Amino acid sequence: MSVRDTNILNHTDLKYLLIDNLNLYTEEAFYVQGNNPYTFNINKKTVYIYIKNVHQSGQNRTNTDECRIQVGKTPGFTDVLASGKIAYMLGYFDDCNVFTAWNPLLFRDRINAKRTVSLYSRFSVQERANENGIACYIDSNGCSAITFKPEYIGLYLENYSNMHLLDEQGLLELIQKYDEVKNSNNDKEDIEIGNLEYIVNHPRTKRDPNFKKIIHKIYCSRCAICGIQLELTEAAHIIPYSHEKGTDEPSNGICLCALHHTAYDRGLIYIDEDYNVKMNNEKIRYLEKIKLDGGIMKFIQMHDSKIDLPVSNKPSVEFIKIANSIRGIN
Numbered sequence: 001m002s003v004r005d006t007n008i009l010n011h012t013d014l015k016y017l018l019i020d021n022l023n024l025y026t027e028e029a030f031y032v033q034g035n036n037p038y039t040f041n042i043n044k045k046t047v048y049i050y051i052k053n054v055h056q057s058g059q060n061r062t063n064t065d066e067c068r069i070q071v072g073k074t075p076g077f078t079d080v081l082a083s084g085k086i087a088y089m090l091g092y093f094d095d096c097n098v099f100t101a102w103n104p105l106l107f108r109d110r111i112n113a114k115r116t117v118s119l120y121s122r123f124s125v126q127e128r129a130n131e132n133g134i135a136c137y138i139d140s141n142g143c144s145a146i147t148f149k150p151e152y153i154g155l156y157l158e159n160y161s162n163m164h165l166l167d168e169q170g171l172l173e174l175i176q177k178y179d180e181v182k183n184s185n186n187d188k189e190d191i192e193i194g195n196l197e198y199i200v201n202h203p204r205t206k207r208d209p210n211f212k213k214i215i216h217k218i219y220c221s222r223c224a225i226c227g228i229q230l231e232l233t234e235a236a237h238i239i240p241y242s243h244e245k246g247t248d249e250p251s252n253g254i255c256l257c258a259l260h261h262t263a264y265d266r267g268l269i270y271i272d273e274d275y276n277v278k279m280n281n282e283k284i285r286y287l288e289k290i291k292l293d294g295g296i297m298k299f300i301q302m303h304d305s306k307i308d309l310p311v312s313n314k315p316s317v318e319f320i321k322i323a324n325s326i327r328g329i330n
């Protein structure tokens, strides 16, 4: 492995990496605050995530396949652990685009006894997970570090304790069944492997058809950002309806074309308190690093003005502020 620095994801990039992938798991995943731990609300539960880039172990280590993250105590992190809660312990290896997860219960005991802790895996495991979706490294004490593609992060967060009991064969069986369940129409399903159950929880919000009609009427079916009609517009929620503060009030809605709806929901653009359309430069830098920034110059040129406000039922500034915060925008 060569030394790579330029594309290493920083704290902000890792926040967007988590937001993007948690949103693939459930509509009910919202960023709350902070980093290491990052606080999320996922399926109505508060979740703390600690994540660092996976790197090569120190020079005094002989195994070149060995990789690790090093975890130190920080005030916010120590508070979470001291309160008896768990923080999920994740590594990210950008060469393979995979997460590695260490058992948070075992970690809690180790960090309580020491100031810093190294958590190990193997580069070959990262590569195997990139190929097969999931893989694991089991250390000499029998503790597993599970490496998986980002799309499995929700499955892991809900089922970590059972997943750490599985060997690689069991984990492969689990994601195969999970992929099948994800394509079903049920909000919640259980998978059984061995004698243990795994939850797959992906609630889908029931939509109010009136919201769509009202928003289209207020905005004359015109995108508030680019002005396009052409039957390409959608009724977007400012605060997602699945969030506890999300509502179908017209002031929580805005008419957007399909492109701007997606860009808004993903936090690539946002609206400020004066109704200016802004590019989220932090997200752009993150997309550059993960090499998904194609077309960005063309996209930026489309945005330099205020949204077109309707005569009545303007978007609520209070809702806009909350919406920005849960999409990771400070």
Ligand SMILES: [Zn+2]
Residues within 6 Å of the ligand: 223, 224, 225, 226, 227, 228, 256, 257, 258, 259, 260
């Ligand atoms: Zn538009």
